[in-house]
Amino acid sequence: MKVTVVGAGAVGASCAEYIAIKDFASEVVLLDIKEGYAEGKAMDLMQTASLNGFDTKIVGSTNDYSKTAESDICVITSGIPRKPGMTREELIGINAGIVKSVSASLIEHSPNTIIIVVSNPMDTMTYLVHKTTGLPKNRIIGMGGALDSARFKYRLAEALEAPISDVDGMVIGGHSDKGMVPLTRLATRNSVPVSKFISDERLNQVKEDTKVGGATLTKLLGTSAWYAPGAAVSGLVQAIACDQRKMFPCSTLLEGEYGLNDLCIGVPVLLGRNGIEKIVEIELTDAEQEHMKESADGVQKTNGLLDV
Numbered sequence: 357m358k359v360t361v362v363g364a365g366a367v368g369a370s371c372a373e374y375i376a377i378k379d380f381a382s383e384v385v386l387l388d389i390k391e392g393y394a395e396g397k398a399m400d401l402m403q404t405a406s407l408n409g410f411d412t413k414i415v416g417s418t419n420d421y422s423k424t425a426e427s428d429i430c431v432i433t434s435g436i437p438r439k440p441g442m443t444r445e446e447l448i449g450i451n452a453g454i455v456k457s458v459s460a461s462l463i464e465h466s467p468n469t470i471i472i473v474v475s476n477p478m479d480t481m482t483y484l485v486h487k488t489t490g491l492p493k494n495r496i497i498g499m500g501g502a503l504d505s506a507r508f509k510y511r512l513a514e515a516l517e518a519p520i521s522d523v524d525g526m527v528i529g530g531h532s533d534k535g536m537v538p539l540t541r542l543a544t545r546n547s548v549p550v551s552k553f554i555s556d557e558r559l560n561q562v563k564e565d566t567k568v569g570g571a572t573l574t575k576l577l578g579t580s581a582w583y584a585p586g587a588a589v590s591g592l593v594q595a596i597a598c599d600q601r602k603m604f605p606c607s608t609l610l611e612g613e614y615g616l617n618d619l620c621i622g623v624p625v626l627l628g629r630n631g632i633e634k635i636v637e638i639e640l641t642d643a644e645q646e647h648m649k650e651s652a653d654g655v656q657k658t659n660g661l662l663d664v
Contacts, residue, residue: 357381357597360427360466362458363434364388364397364416366579367474370586371431371593373401376412378590380597383413385424388434394418425465429593432458432485433585435475440575447476448661455481456488463489470495470631472592473607474585478531480658482607482620487664494632498607500531501622503588505605507569508538511562512545515554522546527566528605528622529651535621536567537647542638595627608632615645616652619659 359375361368364386372384386401388394398416405411417423424430435451455475462469471491473482482498485491504527513520522545529537540559543550551559565572573581595602605624610616613635614623624636640648 357429358383358385358427359593359597360385360387360424360430360462360469362387362424362430362432362462363475364390364394365433366582367585368431368433369397369401370582371433371474371589372397372414373404374586374590375593376401376405376410376414377408378594379410379412380594381412383415385415385417385427387417387419387421387424389419391418421461421465424462427462427466427469429472429596430462430466430469431472431474431589431593432462432481433474433589434458435481440578448480448658451475451477451481452484452662455484459485459489463491470497470596472589473498474589476531476580477658479535479607479620479622479655480662483609483655483659484662484664486609486620487662493609493611494630496609496620497592497625497627497631498531498620498622499585499589499592500607501527501529501605501624502592503585504531504536504538504566504569504622506584506588508543508562508566511565511569512543512550515558515562516545516550518545523550525550526605526624528624529648530621530655531607532651532654533568533571535651535654537644537651538563538566539644541641541644592627596629596631599629601626601628601633603627603636606632608635610635613637614640614648616648619652619655621648621652621655 386394395416398414478500525543527538607620625632626634
């Protein structure tokens with residue numbers, strides 16, 4: 357199993373690290389345009405192998421896509437990160453050109469690959485890959501919902517004063533501060549609705565804190581987060597590589613599901629060796645459906661800025 361991660365910055369390096377530590381891939385290629393940067397990150401990570409107990413080979417490359425040939429899964433993290441006060445949508449002008457070029461280069465050397473998009477604005481970048489590559493929809497996946505759901509579970513555990521392993525919850529919709537739809541109604545602690553333990557007011561605060569999870573970290577760090585995004589990517593990659601058929605909310609092209617068409621947005625999917633094995637449709641309340649529609653309208657508006 358060969359995995360390529362494009363972009364050796366904080367997010368890309370975290371992706372490579374978590375994938376390697378889980379030890380299911382034979383090789384991870386880390387690629388960047390900055391001379392020597394990916395090679396240095398790869399060498400640093402390889403020097404942790406004996407300490408962290410993994411045998412995955414990590415290779416760095418400066419913009420040499422031939423090193424990525426025959427990759428089973430490719431992860432695109434490249435692009436400029438958010439700075440304090442920026443929305444994900446404001447990144448579109450620069451990042452669209454980067455993602456279009458990167459995806460074309462990856463497919464040239466790995467025509468059968470599955471692509472996971474991390475670059476922001478993530479739903480629109482995922483849609484761009486659909487529009488410009490011709491890959492089947494099951495082989496193009498946007499990471500956002502997996503990360504947003506992890507942040508949701510963190511906030512739920514915090515509110516419940518519970519171990520996070522007790523908690524389950526999911527965020528669907530767009531990967532943006534206004535577009536996320538945390539499904540508080542379906543959140544549970546060991547199969548018991550969390551509403552049994554905390555007030556509606558506290559649960560609404562969890563919802564709002566989840567929606568600005570990325571912006572909160574950007575304000576604190578001065579740039580985008582990287583540990584949780586890297587871990588989210590590694591979870592998706594492992595589910596595909598190991599054919600786990602695990603359920604994650606991911607950005608995928610909808611063709612009538614949830615009443616939506618011709619856009620990529622976060623919904624629950626089953627991930628296995630073919631990428632997206634199935635889109636899972638869950639019954640939403642009228643309010644949830646309305647929030648989903650508003651989120652989709654926001655994604656469509658951002659998609660309209662693409663030159664495709």
